[in-house]
Amino acid sequence: MSSIASEPTSGAAGVLQVASIVDGEARTDAPGGTLTSTNPAVTSEVVASVALGDAATFVDAARAARAAQKAWAAVPAPARGRVIAQVGRLVEANKEALASLVTREIGKPYPEALGEVQEIIDTCDFFLGEGRRLYGQTVPSEMPDKQLFTFRMPVGVAAIITAGNFPVAVPAWYLVPAILCGNSVVWKPAEYSAALGDALARLFLAGGVPGGVLNVVQASGESTFEGLSAAMSEGLIDKVGFTGSSAVGSRIGELCGRNLQSPCLELGGKNPMVVMDDADVDLAVEGALFGGFGTAGQRCTSLGTAIVHESVFDEFVTKLSARLESSPIGDPFGDVLYGPMIHERFAERFEDWLGLVQDHHVVYGSSSRGRITSSNPRAGFVGDADAGIFYHPTLVVGVTASDEIYSTETFGPIVGVARFSTFDEAMELANGHGYGLSSAIYTRSGENAFRFRERITAGMVSVNNSTSGAEAHLPFGGNGKSGNGSRQSGIWVLDQFTRWQSMNWDYAGKLQKAQMDNVELPADPDFRL
Structure with a gap:
């Protein structure tokens, strides 16, 4: 050779x-x-x-x-x-x-x-x-x-x-x-x-x-x-x-x-992140930012939908929107949240997925959505937007299980946010899309963490960490459509x-037939204490 x-x-x-x-x-x-x-x-x-x-x-x-x-x-x-x-x-x-x-x-x-x-x-x-x-x-x-x-x-x-x-x-x-x-x-x-x-x-x-x-x-x-x-x-x-x-x-x-x-x-994946009412919201926002928008959302483990308890819903959306507003985007050799789409083919598909955002949703990026260019600029962009394939981040608020975007892997810088009031509702939203790759829950409660692990269909579970991330000695993979x-x-x-x-190696010197020639040990059927 x-x-x-x-x-x-x-x-x-x-x-x-x-x-x-x-x-x-x-x-x-x-x-x-x-x-x-x-x-x-x-x-x-x-x-x-x-x-x-x-x-x-x-x-x-x-x-x-x-x-x-x-x-x-x-x-x-x-x-x-x-x-x-x-x-x-x-x-x-x-x-x-x-x-x-x-x-x-x-x-x-x-x-x-x-x-x-x-x-x-x-x-x-x-x-x-x-x-x-x-x-x-x-x-x-x-x-x-x-x-x-x-x-x-x-x-x-x-x-x-x-x-x-x-x-x-x-x-x-x-x-x-x-x-x-x-x-x-x-x-x-x-x-x-x-x-x-x-x-x-x-x-x-x-x-x-x-x-x-x-x-x-x-x-x-x-x-x-x-x-x-x-x-x-x-x-x-x-x-x-x-x-x-x-x-x-x-x-x-x-x-x-x-x-x-x-x-x-x-x-693929449509990876859920549940944010409980006892969560560290700032930490959950960090997890959503990295999990949903790192690599411009082009990971199989990217956050699909943040499922947020109604008591912290507004706080989570406000803080995540503020982080998206201030995060630098652009030249991948610079200090940026994310760079370009990997290839033009993914940009074309992402344009279709942006079409799934319905008018009744509250959307971060509604005034500047889609491709970042000199005519559709982003404040603080790093580098030359017209030189590459860059897209604005999009946050879709008010996603429900009946929305197409809820069950579609969007593979780009777009994250949905859904609201829940009970743990059962959260689990239905976390599992209902049919994917089962990665998942996360943010909570201070051990009970919530273990209940989530028991009921989630995903092959991978994170507690107080993002949906993305793997280590070489831990199994990686999913179920269902994943x-x-x-x-x-x-x-x-x-x-x-x-x-x-x-392999079986018989050195008895005679043919022994399994299940037919088993050794029988004597027992006393009349034994009583």
Whole structure:
């Protein structure tokens, strides 16, 4: 298996030349055409020129992964762990450069980008140890002269498809455990974060991951789906991991079901934050500001609706409105609450979601809503608004369960606020949208916190913290429209990238038939105290 050069090529004005990487070699063709990846804060700045593959490229990558997998699985797990450790150290050494690229290519504020890169480092540090802890079990047998064992085995070839709002952290959640467990990977990054996909792959390859073990396909979504379908029909894919929209996740789930596979699906969210009457309102406002408007609301864990007790409703809305009014927005390399939309496609969709705001709602930003430009300005904007894809924050007050915006993942800087009077009403609003990813409650009462945890359908719960945030050793994932119950991160993700194998070893020298030849111990049926 060959290894790729450590640096991508650069064209005019430092524009990166990015292509698919199959079996350790960058492809020179572009059967899927080409695209340019631009800086959403300065759309005239081209970050990368991308040569796209097609469905056949995906199948080629899957064949390369299949050819490389057995040899990689034969490498002892602790040695695979050392490779992951080397990847982590390389990422750490290149932390600022990678974070800068995150900010340039998707517009994430630089402090958030640094945190995203740190998540890769944390993930590598955690899974280094799992290379020595891919434990099976010794299980007692019901028969003499017989031992039972269980082993974790790699699934084989994993196809990983990720979104671009967390273009390096979320892929690492898949790539690190998949590779550690002895699998090979075909990874498809989002088209609008192609340069980051290329950079992260090169860090993995430079860290010692063999070329065929990690293959990267730069392609459109439809070409990827066609290639995935063809590769599965050919028996080249054993596991699919997908992070993205619920609609696309449903299609992938259907495809996997037809091939008798169970995918790992991490989908969207409409994440509720309940503010009780005993809450620290100032703290709740901080949580809403970060959870709802950080990354311009473009996280799967972004706050969807703040569900606020009627006794503190007006105070919460007033304080959150004031914070939105004073928070700087703009250049993501500056000190800002949030920067641009990731890509023009999300701006177009966000325009549609703004249309869900009905006239009877009280809306912060009613006089200055939509795209921030010189003709629709925002006071205190940082940078040149006309240069990028920037949007005003919007706070929709008076949301009810019958409103379309209540049950729609809006993926942008817009947050709804609903009112409740009883805990039962709060829980109905928190669960009624059908998503189940992240959730939060602000309260000083342990009883409220535990009642909320018991009744919320979300896979993740925060108490007096925002709906956003993850740690590398805690399970991440959701239920309902947010996912199929699979989990990433920590030891729980090992069940996605290993299969349990059982073994029984009989040394009795004769055939023993379980459930038929069980040992019977004598008992005295007439015994009485």
